[in-house]
Amino acid sequence: MTEPDTNDLPPELIRALKARELPTDVITARVDREVAALAAEHFAAPSRRRQRPAWFAAAAAAIVAVVIVLQLDQSAVLTRDDLYTDVDGSGQIDIADVLALARDGQDIPAEDLDAFAASVVALGDRS
Amino acid sequence: MSNDAPGRTPSDAALVATCNDGEPAAAMRAFETLYERHKPFVLRVALNVLHDHNLALDALQETFASLLTRFPPKGEGLELRAKFTSFLYPVARNAAISQLRKARQARPDDAADPDELAFVSPDPDSDLERLLARLSLERREIVVLRFILDLPMADIAEALEIPVGTAKSRLHAAVTDLRNSPETKRFFEK
Structure with missing residues (x-):
């Protein structure tokens, strides 16, 4: 058995309270216009975007640093195995790959590079 | 924040999120939707304190002007931890009492205690x-x-x-x- 809710009112009194509520069909056109103007001014203000937190800049800088290190690492490990491959990822094997190997390659004999260059030039001549 | 599907009426939480982080045009539309949706509630609160349509309109404007300052770029963004009306009620009530005080100051013969004055x-x-x-x-x-x-x-x-x-x-x-x-x-x- 539940006890009657002592914090409640009889339905008839609630109806009477609601009936006495003032009508809200107030003409609000003036305020509508003014609120719209305030909102337009507010949201159009410069630097609308929220400021990124300080850690965001630090994280971005760290990512850039890691990418640079990885790229340096990648260029540091160019070896004879990279001969006749698309070293720079351009989608084709060309003279740029030869130059990349010449610049960043380690322990690649000059004659191997010359042979790679010659084959690239020969391929170019055939096309 | 919101799981509203396209075409559905956006929730208050979704509208608040757009006001916080949306592009300016979207943020303004979201704010106007919040205004239209909750204008009757704010008016009811204000009229229950003031019983004066003109003062209630001023309280309505003050409420939404105050709400606006919570959103970027002036504000830090509004974090909604309860229903939007629960957040809005104290803002509307304070705006109404502020209007009441202003009206009473214009008529110095009247007392200034809002507890005594807040009901006409x-x-x-x-x-x-x-x-x-x-x-x-x-x-x-x-x-x-x-x-x-x-x-x-x-x-x-x-x-x-x-x-x-x-x-x-x-x-x-x-x-x-x-x-x-x-x-x-x-x-x-x-």
């Missing part, structure tokens, strides 16, 4: 109006929130920025006033 009955001859006018602002507003605006107790506590237990005891006191009052006693005797 539209029909001072009715029993119910006389009773409501006698209730303190604290008790009157909890009656309005609970029985006229139909807010649950948790939302009322949030709106009044008080613990739920305090809201319940305040409501209990208001109901006791109504139960013992000659003007409303008859409703309880049926």
Whole structure:
């Protein structure tokens, strides 16, 4: 058995309270216009975007640093195995790959590079 | 924040999120939607304090102007932890009381205590109006929130920025006033 809710009112009194509520069909056109103007001014203000937190800049800088290190690492490990491959990822094997190997390659004999260059030039001549 | 599907009416939370982080045009549309959706609620709150349409309109404008400052770039962004109306109620109530004070300052003969002044009955001859006018602002507003605006107790506590237990005891006191009052006693005797 539940006890009657002592914090409640009889339905008839609630109806009477609601009936006495003032009508809200107030003409609000003036305020509508003014609120719209305030909102337009507010949201159009410069630097609308929220400021990124300080850690965001630090994280971005760290990512850039890691990418640079990885790229340096990648260029540091160019070896004879990279001969006749698309070293720079351009989608084709060309003279740029030869130059990349010449610049960043380690322990690649000059004659191997010359042979790679010659084959690239020969391929170019055939096309 | 929101799981609203395209084409559905966006929730208050989704609109608040757009006001916080959306592009300017989208943020403005979201704010206007919030305004249109909650304008009647704010007007009801203001009219229950003021009973003056012009002052209620000023309170309406002040409420939404104040809300606007919570959003970037001026504000940090609004974090909605309860229903939007629970957040809006104290803003609207304070705006209404502020309008009331301004109106009273323009008429220095009147007293300045909002608890005494915050109710100007539209029909001072009715029993119910006389009773409501006698209730303190604290008790009157909890009656309005609970029985006229139909807010649950948790939302009322949030709106009044008080613990739920305090809201319940305040409501209990208001109901006791109504139960013992000659003007409303008859409703309880049926």
